[in-house]
Amino acid sequence: MPFFRLNKRSSDSKARKGVLTTFHGDVETPVFMPVGTQGSVKTLTPEDLERTGSKIILHNTYHLYLRPGPQLYRDFGGAHHFSKWNGPILTDSGGYQVFSLADLNKITDDGVTFQSHIDGSYHYFTPESVIDIQKQIGADIIMPLDRPVPYPSEKITAQKANRVTLDWLKISKDSFKNSYNYHDYDQVLFGIVQGGVYPDLRKYAAEETVALDFPGYSVGGLSVGEPQNIMYEMTDHTTEYLPEDKPRYLMGVGKPEDLVTCIGCGIDMFDCVLPTRVGRNGWVYTEKGRMVIKNAEYADDNSPIDANCMCYACKTFSKSYIRHLFNAGEMLGPRLASLHNITFYQRLMENARNAIEEDTYTEWKNEFLAKYTGDDRKK
Amino acid sequence: MPFFRLNKRSSDSKARKGVLTTFHGDVETPVFMPVGTQGSVKTLTPEDLERTGSKIILHNTYHLYLRPGPQLYRDFGGAHHFSKWNGPILTDSGGYQVFSLADLNKITDDGVTFQSHIDGSYHYFTPESVIDIQKQIGADIIMPLDRPVPYPSEKITAQKANRVTLDWLKISKDSFKNSYNYHDYDQVLFGIVQGGVYPDLRKYAAEETVALDFPGYSVGGLSVGEPQNIMYEMTDHTTEYLPEDKPRYLMGVGKPEDLVTCIGCGIDMFDCVLPTRVGRNGWVYTEKGRMVIKNAEYADDNSPIDANCMCYACKTFSKSYIRHLFNAGEMLGPRLASLHNITFYQRLMENARNAIEEDTYTEWKNEFLAKYTGDDRKK
Numbered sequence: 001m002p003f004f005r006l007n008k009r010s011s012d013s014k015a016r017k018g019v020l021t022t023f024h025g026d027v028e029t030p031v032f033m034p035v036g037t038q039g040s041v042k043t044l045t046p047e048d049l050e051r052t053g054s055k056i057i058l059h060n061t062y063h064l065y066l067r068p069g070p071q072l073y074r075d076f077g078g079a080h081h082f083s084k085w086n087g088p089i090l091t092d093s094g095g096y097q098v099f100s101l102a103d104l105n106k107i108t109d110d111g112v113t114f115q116s117h118i119d120g121s122y123h124y125f126t127p128e129s130v131i132d133i134q135k136q137i138g139a140d141i142i143m144p145l146d147r148p149v150p151y152p153s154e155k156i157t158a159q160k161a162n163r164v165t166l167d168w169l170k171i172s173k174d175s176f177k178n179s180y181n182y183h184d185y186d187q188v189l190f191g192i193v194q195g196g197v198y199p200d201l202r203k204y205a206a207e208e209t210v211a212l213d214f215p216g217y218s219v220g221g222l223s224v225g226e227p228q229n230i231m232y233e234m235t236d237h238t239t240e241y242l243p244e245d246k247p248r249y250l251m252g253v254g255k256p257e258d259l260v261t262c263i264g265c266g267i268d269m270f271d272c273v274l275p276t277r278v279g280r281n282g283w284v285y286t287e288k289g290r291m292v293i294k295n296a297e298y299a300d301d302n303s304p305i306d307a308n309c310m311c312y313a314c315k316t317f318s319k320s321y322i323r324h325l326f327n328a329g330e331m332l333g334p335r336l337a338s339l340h341n342i343t344f345y346q347r348l349m350e351n352a353r354n355a356i357e358e359d360t361y362t363e364w365k366n367e368f369l370a371k372y373t374g375d376d377r378k379k
Numbered sequence: 380m381p382f383f384r385l386n387k388r389s390s391d392s393k394a395r396k397g398v399l400t401t402f403h404g405d406v407e408t409p410v411f412m413p414v415g416t417q418g419s420v421k422t423l424t425p426e427d428l429e430r431t432g433s434k435i436i437l438h439n440t441y442h443l444y445l446r447p448g449p450q451l452y453r454d455f456g457g458a459h460h461f462s463k464w465n466g467p468i469l470t471d472s473g474g475y476q477v478f479s480l481a482d483l484n485k486i487t488d489d490g491v492t493f494q495s496h497i498d499g500s501y502h503y504f505t506p507e508s509v510i511d512i513q514k515q516i517g518a519d520i521i522m523p524l525d526r527p528v529p530y531p532s533e534k535i536t537a538q539k540a541n542r543v544t545l546d547w548l549k550i551s552k553d554s555f556k557n558s559y560n561y562h563d564y565d566q567v568l569f570g571i572v573q574g575g576v577y578p579d580l581r582k583y584a585a586e587e588t589v590a591l592d593f594p595g596y597s598v599g600g601l602s603v604g605e606p607q608n609i610m611y612e613m614t615d616h617t618t619e620y621l622p623e624d625k626p627r628y629l630m631g632v633g634k635p636e637d638l639v640t641c642i643g644c645g646i647d648m649f650d651c652v653l654p655t656r657v658g659r660n661g662w663v664y665t666e667k668g669r670m671v672i673k674n675a676e677y678a679d680d681n682s683p684i685d686a687n688c689m690c691y692a693c694k695t696f697s698k699s700y701i702r703h704l705f706n707a708g709e710m711l712g713p714r715l716a717s718l719h720n721i722t723f724y725q726r727l728m729e730n731a732r733n734a735i736e737e738d739t740y741t742e743w744k745n746e747f748l749a750k751y752t753g754d755d756r757k758k
Contacts, residue, residue, distance in 0.1 A: 038707040039700070045711065047691065068678070068703045075679060076699070084695050299447070300454060312426065316463050320455070321418070324447045328417040331710060332424065 003188055003215045004029075004247045010361040014239060014266035017356040020056075020247060022088040022140040023185035024080060027055045029247060029268040030352055032259065032345045033090060034276065038063045039083045042276050043335040044342070046085045052311065052339065053346035056088040058271045061134055061143075062097030066116050066123075070136035078138020078183050090271070091139035092251070093130045093192075095146050096220075107147070109164065127171040131179060131189070138183045141216070143251075144172035146192040148221040158196030165194045166208050173212055190216040190249060197230050199237050206241035216247040219267070223253045232261055239266035256285060256348055257372060260365050263352050275341035280334040282326040285344040289372055293337065298323045311343035312336075382567055382594045383408075383626045389740040393618060393645035396735040399435075399626060401467040401519040402564035403459060406434045408626060408647040409731055411638065411724045412469060413655065417442045418462045421655050422714040423721070425464045431690065431718065432725035435467040437650045440513055440522075441476030445495050445502075449515035457517020457562050469650070470518035471630070472509045472571075474525050475599075486526070488543065506550040510558060510568070517562045520595070522630075523551030525571040527600040537575030544573045545587050552591055569595040569628060576609050578616050585620035595626040598646070602632045611640055618645035635664060635727055636751060639744050642731050654720035659713040661705040664723040668751055672716065677702045690722035691715075 001021045008017040020027040034041045034049060037060045041049055049057065059079060064070070068082075076082040079089050095112070098105050102114035111126035127145045134142040145168050147161040169191055176189040191214035195201035209217060219238050222231045235250055242248050249269035250262050259270050275285070282294045286306045291298075293305070301319040309315075313322065313336035325333030348368075355364035380400045387396040399406040413420045413428060416439045420428055428436065438458060443449070447461075455461040458468050474491070477484050481493035490505035506524045513521040524547050526540040548570055555568040570593035574580035588596060598617050601610045614629055621627050628648035629641050638649050654664070661673045665685045670677075672684070680698040688694075692701065692715035704712030727747075734743035 038703075038709055040704055040707075040709045040711045043710045043714070045691070045715075046695070063707075067707055068699075072679060072699065076681065076697075082697070082700055082703075084700070300451060302455065312424070316425070318455075318461070320447075320451065321461055321463070324417075324461075325419055328419075328442075328446055330417055330419045331422045331713065332419045334710065335422065335714070336424075 004245065006245060008356055008359075010264075010356050011359055012362045013264040013365075014236070015263050015352070015356050015361040016244075016266060016268060017353050018247065018268060020088070022188075024086060024088045024140055025055065027088055028353055030259075030263045030349055030356075031056060031269050032349045033058045033269065033271040034342050034345075035060070035271055035273045036083065036085070037273070038067070039079065041338075041342070042280065043331070043338045044276075046083070048339055049085065049342070052342040053350065054087070054342060056090060056140075057085055058090045058092065059083075059137065059139065060094070060097060061091045061130060061137065062094035062101065064091075064137055065094060065133050066118055070133045073138055074136045074182050080138065088140040089138070090141040091134045091137055091143065093143040093145045094125060094133070095130070096148060096252070098125060099148065109167070111145070127168040128175040128179070131172055131175045135179065135187060136182050138187070140185075140187060142176070142187055142189045143218060144169055144176075144189060144192055146194055146220055148194060148224065149196050151197065151225040153196050155196070155198055155201070158194075158198055158201055161196075162194050162201050162205050165192065166205065169209060169212055173214070188215045190214055190218050192218040192220045192251075193238055193242075194221045195234075195238075196221060197226055197234055199234070202234060202238045203241055206238055210241065210243060214246070216249060217242050218249040218251050220251045222250065223258070228258070231258070232265065235262050235267060236265040242266075256345070257369055259345070259348065260352065260368055263356075264361065264365055275345050276338045279337035279341040282333065282337060284337050285341050287368070287371055289374055293319060293323050294326050295323075305340055306344070309340060309343060309347070311340050313340045383624070385624060387735055387738075389643075389735050390738055391741045392643040392744070393615070394642050394731070394735050394740040395623075395645060395647060396732050397626065397647060399467070401567075403465060403467045403519055404434065406467055407732055409638075409642045409728055409735075410435060410648055411728045412437045412648065412650040413721050413724075414439070414650055414652045415462065415464070416652070417446070418458065420717075420721070421659065422710070422717045423655075425462070427718055428464065428721070431721040432729065433466070433721060435469060435519075436464055437469045437471065438462075438516065438518065439473070439476060440470045440509060440516065441473035441480065443470075443516055444473060444512050445497055449512045452517060453515045453561050459517065467519040468517070469520040470513045470516055470522065472513070472522040472524045473504060474509070475527060475631070477504060478527065488546070490524070506547040507554040507558070510551055510554045514558065514566060515561050517566070519564075519566060521555070521566055521568045522597060523548055523555075523568060523571055525573055525599055527573060527603065528575050530576065530604040532575050534575070534577055534580070537573075537577055537580055540575075541573050541580050541584050544571065545584065548588060548591055552593070567594045569593055569597050571597040571599045571630075572617055572621075573600045574613075574617075575600060576605055576613055578613070581613060581617045582620055585617055589620065589622060593625070595628060596621050597628040597630050599630045601629065602637070607637070610637070611644065614641050614646060615644035621645075635724070636748055638724070638727065639731065639747055642735075643740065643744055654724050655717045658716035658720040661712065661716060663716050664720050666747070666750055668753055672698060672702050673705050674702075684719055685723070688719060688722060688726070690719045692719045
């Protein structure tokens, strides 16, 4: 069985529909992956996640490396046996957290030294070590250590980081092939395309990465503060240089409108903390946009967040009750909002897949965006 | 259908088994009622609670009165329609919170003035007003405003408070009978027996309260700091003066060993925040006592908290994973520990009911206590 099969291509956009096949199950694409940063999608159980329609989740290597540590994953027979999520798991490389979260980091051509944000202890990540850590964690899909640049960055900075990323990709590929396998199922390593917001660097990175031949390609270094239209342009530009028969994963993106737009740019896989993070703050998604459930207007509103949503929160509770939970500081509020928001994202992806299947993607996308961003109400 | 039916009496203790019948369902006694302070049993959904075996829950009138307010409950058709717990609900009178939690309180013979702990606003509770609030909330079982005393208190203080409580009980009974009913189902009002730790005051209070004829009797003012043996003695002493054919409710108690002991003193109903409160701090119950799941000894322990427990946490996760959740500050930890602890309490009550049915209560109680308190391991 190939790792990825492309089933359908949209005739009026770059949207595609396919299937990822892993030891822990098949995943239809385009797919959204909820983020279980520390081995738990915040507030939710694996049972809850299944009920949201989620098929694959992400774990953060940086966090799991520091706590509980790769040794424990090895002893447990991998993340699936530890966290009890039985579907596929993708791990990032930890690079993004090292550069954004760790207290101190010092980069050399060989790797990066950083201090733990938990206890200040010193650690060293190399392309080889992060492959080994992810193999121990037992992820189905593994990311190589890369070197993203912040926005804005000078072109020379982006160029140098691009060079480092490409050097590390080669090391990662060799290391992935030759290093020890702790678990008896297949794990796959993606390539990552960087290049900042410079089209020629993106093209170069994509071509060089594709030349190394990976089973899938990540588009990294976007959604780091650049304007939305630049993120869309870079995504659309990068996928031009990626092979049709391999999955494309846009890392760390994004809002519902980003997912819908970037599927149209040929992206197959997404992950983002947004639905759980904003959920914990009482923001909930509906097809007409984001709703701040704490607002006074919902104080005595006996209707659900979204009458069309099949999640437990919408089938059971009123806006009024969920608002009360947030106002009273009850943990059930963040839990219900997270459950709803992930369900909203998964239904959105299901609708996107159906639209691709019916070859009505662009029409569906425009209708969704008009309703969601409120453009239809302005008419 | 009578509100309470006694089905079985233990031949070698005062333990009893019975059934409470309410509009929202029947409840077998002895029963433990999880506490949903602000309209939510912390971290858990009604669906979760059903899975723990819970049949009746408690709400706190003081909290719900302040937020979201009785008017909202009236508009929603009662707490069952707001919180979506479909089983019976018992509300306390708010008195205990006014005396323990509110920033300032001033007691007169007619009621108590207090400042909200939320915003400092002034409020006034009377025996009549708390009946009206609880009628609006729509509780199946309602408590009258009483006047507990702290431990220790001089006898004269306990005596005066006892007098106030008895005066208020009369007012409450009249008010309950004659005031407006907001909902179209039966609600019942219990009497409350105070008297501090003074046997003669307890006897007097019990006899005077029983003379007023309530469908059930609460034993209040215990578990407020007095030694455990005094709490047991006062409970055992008080039930001597309560009628056999009415349920007895020991308010705010307690630990597993307290429940098991006080069932033997003739108590039928209990409520306590302990299983959820200690659960949020990572303490979990087992038949061999309380376990601090954060302890290093569980770091790589692949077994469940309790192999005999049927709760989702025990059927799914290892101690190691739940310990990791607590150490990483993941909200799923408190949720799983709360779920387990309430399930533990409900299984304990089920075992107690079975032991009463088989007329082996004292033997079962002693076996449980020996194992739970570790006395059997000292041999």
